[in-house]
Amino acid sequence: MAKITTAVLQKMKQQGEKISMLTAYDASFAKLFAEQGVEILLIGDSLGMVLQGHSDTLPVTIADIAYHTRAVRAGASDAFIIADMPFMSYGTLEQTLQSVVPLMQAGANMVKLEGGDFLLPTIQALTERGVPVCGHLGLTPQSVHVFGGYKVQGKTAEKADAMVRQALALQEAGAQLLVLECIPTALAERITQALAIPVIGIGAGNVTDGQVLVMHDLLGISSGYIPKFSKNYLAQTGEIRSAIASYVSEVKAGTFPGQEHSFN
Numbered sequence: 429m430a431k432i433t434t435a436v437l438q439k440m441k442q443q444g445e446k447i448s449m450l451t452a453y454d455a456s457f458a459k460l461f462a463e464q465g466v467e468i469l470l471i472g473d474s475l476g477m478v479l480q481g482h483s484d485t486l487p488v489t490i491a492d493i494a495y496h497t498r499a500v501r502a503g504a505s506d507a508f509i510i511a512d513m514p515f516m517s518y519g520t521l522e523q524t525l526q527s528v529v530p531l532m533q534a535g536a537n538m539v540k541l542e543g544g545d546f547l548l549p550t551i552q553a554l555t556e557r558g559v560p561v562c563g564h565l566g567l568t569p570q571s572v573h574v575f576g577g578y579k580v581q582g583k584t585a586e587k588a589d590a591m592v593r594q595a596l597a598l599q600e601a602g603a604q605l606l607v608l609e610c611i612p613t614a615l616a617e618r619i620t621q622a623l624a625i626p627v628i629g630i631g632a633g634n635v636t637d638g639q640v641l642v643m644h645d646l647l648g649i650s651s652g653y654i655p656k657f658s659k660n661y662l663a664q665t666g667e668i669r670s671a672i673a674s675y676v677s678e679v680k681a682g683t684f685p686g687q688e689h690s691f692n
C-alpha cells in the first residue's frame with residue numbers, strides 16, 4: 429500500500445476510492461490493521477470508554493492520547509495516524525497550541541476536534557502552524573450532556589442546513605478531513621457532495637468517502653451497549669485478521685454500512 433498522506437486521501441476522494449479507518453490504541457493492533465490495508469488509524473478518545481471503562485469520553489487527557497499515539501506509531505511506522513484532542517484540551521487558542529505538541533511529537537499526522545463554528549479560528553491557526561486538522565460533526569460525544577444522550581443529529585431541515593453550512597466553514601478554515609457521526613444518510617450525502625475534502629462516516633450511511641469504526645465494536649468485544657451503526661466482523665469470520673480484511677473490503681465495495689446500520 430502506498431504511504432498515506434493528506435494528498436493521497438484527497439486523490440482517493442477524487443477517484444471515488446473509499447477510505448477505511450479504524451480506531452487503534454496499541455502497537456500490536458496498529459500493525460495488524462496496517463497490514464490489512466486500513467488507511468487511517470485513529471487514536472480516538474473512545475479509549476476512555478473501551479480501554480478505561482468510563483461511561484463517556486470526558487475523563488480522557490492529552491497524556492492518555494499521547495501515550496496511545498506513541499504506541500500506535502511504534503507498531504505502524506508508515507501509517508496515517510489521527511490523534512483525538514480530548515474534552516476541553518482546545519477550549520482556548522493558547523491551550524490548543526499547547527495540547528497539540530505532545531500529540532504531534534508522539535507521531536500523529538493530524539489531530540481531530542469536535543465541533544462547528546467556534547472552532548474556525550482554531551482550525552485556521554493550527555493549519556497555518558503545520559498541524560493538519562480533521563473536523564467532527566453530528567453526534568460529537570464530548571457534547572453528550574448537551575445533547576441529553578447519544579442521539580442521532582441533524583434530523584430537522586433547519587439543523588441539517590446548519591450542519592452543511594458548518595461543514596463548508598470547517599473546510600474553508602483549513603480542515604483536510606471531516607468525520608460525520610450518527611446523522612441521516614441523506615444529510616451525509618449532501619455534505620459529502622458539497623465538500624472537496626474527504627468525509628468519513630460512522631452511522632452516516634454508505635454515501636461518505638470512507639468509514640470509521642471503534643475496533644472493539646468491530647470485534648464485538650465492547651461491553652454494554654452496541655451501537656446500531658456497528659457490525660461484529662469477528663462473529664462473521666472467526667479470526668481477527670479476516671475480520672479486519674472483511675471490514676476493509678466491505679468499505680471499499682460500499683456494502684458496509686447497510687441500511688440496517690444507517691439512519692433515515
Ligand code: KIV
Binds near residue numbers: 471
Ligand atoms: O473517539 C473515537 O473513537 C471517535 C470515532 C468514533 C470517530 O471519535
